[in-house]
Amino acid sequence: MFRLLRPFEYLEPGSVSEAVEMLTRHGERARIFAGGTDLVISMKKRQIVPDYLIAIGHLSELDFLEAEPDGTLRMGPLVTHARIAASPLVRQRFPMLATACNEVGTPQVRNMGTIGGNLCKAGPSQDTPPVLVSLEAKLHLVGPRGTRTVPMDQFCTGPFCTVLAQDELVVEIEIPPLPPRSAGCYKWITKITATDETLAGAGVVVVLKEDGSFEDVRIGLGSVAPMAIRARKAEALLRGTWPEAAQIAEAAQIASEEAEPRSRAAYRRHMVKVLVNEGVTEMHRQVAASMQEAAQ
């Protein structure tokens, strides 16, 4: 690894459309640059040697974190992990996202690294994708051919691969509101110490019907497949059923079979089972308790 960077030209677009123009003009020779916590390292390692950096860090149109009246959360790609983790809006409406953002890297990396950069990196062991997958988030992309919207579970196509075209830019992450009688959490285990890579992670959203049965269960798994995936068979087993420990354990087992871990497969599968079981059980209890409270 080299400690310094090779020369490049530093471009500062005045708007998103100018950034797209620059991407189109310079093609593979250009890279979008924001937080730098990943790209600068790749550049030091000479894995990526761009001729142009298109610095978007100053574009205020990409730096927002706001809620719509209906509860939809909209985030610009420049929002840092630290800001998401500390945001009262996120902590109140989507605490699981705050939890996951607080697990990314170290405090300094969270102060610098952006959610957009994190998602475009598409590392299989990242913490935010399993949460965003279970929240059914959508990414808004802009390119020379216009805009398009991609659901989070279709954004990544493999390890470090996404559907983002070379001349496209992520301009917004949209999270739909959670229905009434719902709760979500992020459960994870790291490899060794707390700042290590995540060994297995599960984003769990539980929605109950008024009668207390499962209306919906959404399970996003991270670090146990080429990209974050939904454990759809496990979800289907629970949907519409009465919450019972044996049934939840069975669903957790199925989720662990839906995982496709490459290394330490048995351990990762086991941990998927543990995390999903814990997540669904705890979220069910939480929603049931708040329903009981509301009824009194």
Added chain:
Amino acid sequence: MKTVATFVVNGHPHEIAVEPHQLLIEVLRDHLGLTGTKHSCGVGNCGACTVLVDGIPKLACLTVAREVRDKPILTIEGLAKDGVLHPLQQAFVDYGAIQCGYCTPGMILTAKALLDGNPDPTEHEVREALAGNICRCTGYVKIVEAVLAAAEVMRKGGN
């Protein structure tokens, strides 16, 4: 192509001609001679190069210098006032929280940002805040004690 940019380091503006690919750590150490900021792992794991940009701990080894032009940057050299150590610096000395000293500037600046936002942190909060600063000598116990002691001094109005 070199362009002249203003870097506001420890309260003083400096006009410096920088190349686009130069990192903040090069500006601090090589242009300004502020060698208190340490260049260690180079990949954002160790925290030795931590400086405060707008009061927020950031890694000088991963920051392209141009990104922080005109922003207030605080390095360890900017902490002592009129030859008097900052309470954190004094506590690190008093508690033996320094051995080789390589991690110390980053530790102290990260701790300063914590105490500026949270004057009365718990031990757990101190450990969480310092999770991105690696020390290979001390085992962290004395560092955490020093930060908690400094917090007390600062609450009582020292600095």
